[in-house]
Amino acid sequence: MIGVDLAKAVFQLHATSMTGQLRFCKKLSRQSFLKFMAEHPPAVVVMEACGSAHYWAREMTSLGHEVKLIAPQYVKRQKNDAADAEAIVIAAQRPEMRFVEQKSAEQQGRAMLFRARARLVQQRTELVNMLRAFLYELGYVVPQGINNMPRIAAIFTEPNSDLPEIARIECRDLLEQIEAMTVRIATSDRRIKDLAGQADLARRLQTMPGVGPMTALAVEAFAPPMESFKCGRDFAAWLGLVPKQHSSGGKTRHGRVSKAGQSDIRQLLVMGAMSRLNWMGRKSIPETSWLARMLARKPRMLVAIALANKMARMIWAMLTKQEDYRTPATAIAA
Structure with a gap:
């Protein structure tokens, strides 16, 4: 069994037998790691489930190794790579340990689309709140929500508006950014709807009330089998x-979710x-x-x-x- 602590440039390896006897400890560069594992006999390779772990899991599987991903909270961290690699092996040898399922490249691509859209929605909300705060300081009270953008835009076209010119310029710039983000979010929504209509799994999920294309794609992208x-x-x-x-x-007490x-x-x-x-x-x-x-x-x-x-x-x-x-x-x- 080989425990691997992943990093950007240097990988730490800690190998033991199935009974816990130490075989070797190595520190390898990114290129040397792939070459070393290609020459190594098939083994059980254990890694923490991080951002790049699924990519390396696919690479190790293609080389004939059996890969197991372990959740980071189950690994005792000691603030250095060598101790982490050793802790990964120790945790993986526990019989009750539950491992993380590998993700395909398609799943990770869908997850990127989903997270990118969520980031755009969050950034647009920040801009809308900033614009409302600016208008509030100038004496205008505008309700929350993206649907109130036409009402906000109308403020700048009022003939008797006493907004300073510099305030008009800045608020119009914010409105243009919000409009651009709205277009990008709509494009992401169309992509998500198209992807949800192509997959049989997503189509099946949308037969349930309360589950739409967004939820169906999230289940397909983030959930294991x-x-x-x-x-x-x-x-x-x-x-x-x-x-x-x-x-x-013997007394059961349940708290919050x-x-x-x-x-x-x-x-x-x-x-x-x-x-x-x-x-x-x-x-x-x-x-x-x-x-x-x-x-x-x-x-x-x-x-x-x-x-x-x-x-x-x-x-x-x-x-x-x-x-x-x-x-x-x-x-x-x-």
Whole structure:
């Protein structure tokens, strides 16, 4: 077994037998590492799951090695590469250790598209808030939201507006930046919709209420194969949609939702759940369903988290059974 601590230029290797006996420790450059592993007999190669780990996992697999990726929080870090490489091997030898599934290049490309769009949305929100703050300082109160941009633009065309000329110039520049980002976000949305329409997995996910092209692409880009989870609850726990436990002495105590999981999918599932609980979405909720009973006695946000948890479990069931979404009534009848 070979533990590898990845870096930009220098890689640290720590190799042991399966019984823990030290074989060698090496420090290799990026080029020397690839050449060394190409000449090395097939072995189990363990790396921390970082940004470049999936690329190197594919490279090692093509050379005939068995690759395992381990989550960084399971590795005891000692502030130097050699200790990290040793800690990776020690952690990987634990029988209860859970490993990270490798991602394909296509998955990483979809993840880049998703994250780039999220960055554009965040930057546009910052510009909108900055523009609103400038106008507030000048005596104009504008509601939040990108849909109020026409109202803001109209301020600069008012004949009796007393805005200073320098303020007009700066605010118009901000408006142009916001408009340019809106165009780029719309382009990303079209790409995401096209990709979600091409893949069978994404098409199947969109048959579930509350799941659109964005959520379907996020599941395809960030989630490992559903077969790596024993049940739907494991997938919900991986997303951070289960409560923290403070149990002891045989007494179970549940706290807040952990949020210790994949944040992109979790956020979209919660947003999809909230869309089903607004005034329009509530019309499709049967009065005798568990969702209607929850809404009658619990806060809406709490119900949204519970619904997102249920959606995660249904996604696991749909993908493992290769079936489209079925409403509860249809599923019971079947």
